[in-house]
Structures are given as C-alpha cells and as structure tokens.
Amino acid sequence: MNKLDLIDKKILYELDLNSRISFKELGKKLNIAKETASFRVKRLVKNGYIKNFITTILTSNLNRFYYKLFFKFHKTTPEIDKEIIEFIRNNKTTAYLASLEGRYDVIFLILSKDMRDLYSFLVPFREKFGEYVSEQEILTMPEVHKFNFRFFYENGKLLHTKYPVELSEPKIDNLDYIIIKTLAKNSRTNLIEIAQITKTETNVVKYRIKKLKQANIIGTHVLDINIEKFGLQQFQISYSLKNLTSINKIIEFVSQIPQSTFATVTLGKYDLAVEFAVKNGKELREIMNNIKTQFADEINDHEVFIMEEHKINWFPFELENNNP
Secondary structure, X not given: OOOOOHHHHHHHHHHHHOOOOOHHHHHHHHOOOHHHHHHHHHHHHHOOOEEEXXXXXXXXXXXXEEEEEEEEEOOOOHHHHHHHHHHHHHOOOEEEEEEEEOOXXXXXXXXXXXXXXXXXXXXXXXXXXHHHEEEEEEEEEEEEEEEOOOOOOOOOOOOEEEEOOOOOOOOOOHHHHHHHHHHHHOOOOOHHHHHHHXXXXXXXXXXXXXXXXXXXXXXXXXXXXXXXXXOOEEEEEEEEEOOHHHHHHHHHHHHOOOOEEEEEEEEOOOOEEEEEXXXXXXXXXXXXXXXHHHHOOOEEEEEEEEEEEEEEOOOOOOOOOOOO
C-alpha cells in the first residue's frame, strides 16, 4: 500500500465504484490525462493489485440463488488438496471459492436454479473425494450485501449494494444471457468486443445492457483485487443469532466500518456472515469487540475464518446453445 500514491488510490477507489468507466471519464474525475489514467490502471494490473474487473449480478432476478458450502477434510496430501481446489474451481456453477483457516478448509458458492444444480456438483465431488470429507455444511444464501472497498481512499464514501431474497423469472433471451455472462467475467469488455461475441451490432448491445440494468439484473461494476498486495488479510465472521429480527441492524452497523466488504444472510448453521479486509488480528479484534458490545444481546455464537480467494465469477453460467 505504501508503494501507491494518492492518484493510484483514487483510481482504485473510482474503479471499485465503476470498473467499466472509460479512461477519459476516469481522467476527468481525477484531473489527469486520459493517457495517464490508462497507464496507471494497466500498471496496477501488471503489478498485481488488480486481479480482474468484474460485474455483480442480481441473480435473484434471474430466478437463481447461491448455496454456500463449507467443507472440512482429513487424511489429505498437498496434491489431494490441490486437486480438490481445482475440481471446485473448474465446476461450471462455482461462483466463488476460497481456502479457509479455522473450523473448515474451504468455502464456495454454487449458483443454482433448483436442487438439481447442487446435486450435479455434490454427486461427482463425493464420488471423487468423499473419503477425505470429515465435515460438510450447506447453507442457502438468500440475501447479499456488498460494500465497496474504502481502504483505498480515506475520504471514500460507502456504496452499499443489496441483492434481495425474492426470486423472479426474467423476460430475457440468449443474447441477454451472453451479455450478462461476458460482463460478469470482465466488466471492461467493450461494446465492439461484445458485439463480436454475440454476432450482433454495438447499438443492440448498448440497448440490451441498458435494459438489463433497468431490470436490476446487471448490478455494479467492481474490482477483484489481490488483498495481500495491500498488506491486508481477509476474514469472515459467521454469526449464529438469537433471532433474525436483529440482522438488518447488524448489517447497517457493519456497513459503516471502513474495513467491511460483504454481509451475507444465510439459512442453516449460521444466520449472518460478515467479511473484513484488515491489517492484522488486533484490528479485527477491535472490530469484533465493537460488534459484540453493540449487539451482545442478539448474538449467540460466532466463528472466525481467514480467507484466501481462488475464484470470483458472480454468474458462472453456460448456455446449451450459445447462439443468440
């Protein structure tokens, strides 16, 4: 983080608010030349601060939701551990994957339309690695809250994006799905490139993106960053609550903490998970103590996990027929 100057930090902050912003617009915001903005962004990518430019997708408006899975393994070797990670990473419905330190070894999200999608992963996974599984926990994840990265720039404001629980069937076609998939994977894919992928015209692509945003299907264009390059560690705290009426209060409180990145509501063993990017364990304990002090009467128990991310793609989706 000390290697980045103020312009770099402002660029990161602005890109996490809208990673699809043009270099011309970015230059205007920061009062620098378009060429300087382009050079700086490419340097941040080259030096490993930015892993990817991604788009969040409101999957509930695509009649889909996430299963959140925790696994604990035993009697593995480093080679088997690597095989497990690669198997989960390469699964076509895996939206998120991270290794954990704590009670469990991995956490990942499966994008699902119904129970069959979950079984299509679990059956082959257990056939291949079942002898190594010592513990498994599956939670349904109906609601997600994303907070922009504010540690880039101390004067940064909160962007709190909520992805709601209600499922709805969209009125979209294959062309829309290809656009969604493309932007989820790389938010900076331009209109010409998308038109080539979809074999259509740029004005059609532009119109479709506008409609998908109006329908609250395409969410925010954000950054996928290398947390370690900023001298930070990513933690998840999973809470079991006495009742569910306090969830919104806790989420609102957590959203005001600059180190917070996510809050997810889950149905199962845990009721709420919150994520933080912090400098060290001391900073995390201070945050946890503040939450505990504020909500001591609402929290039953909690577990802490150190996270190392391997994959983020909020819409891992394959069409049976890729023709728009």
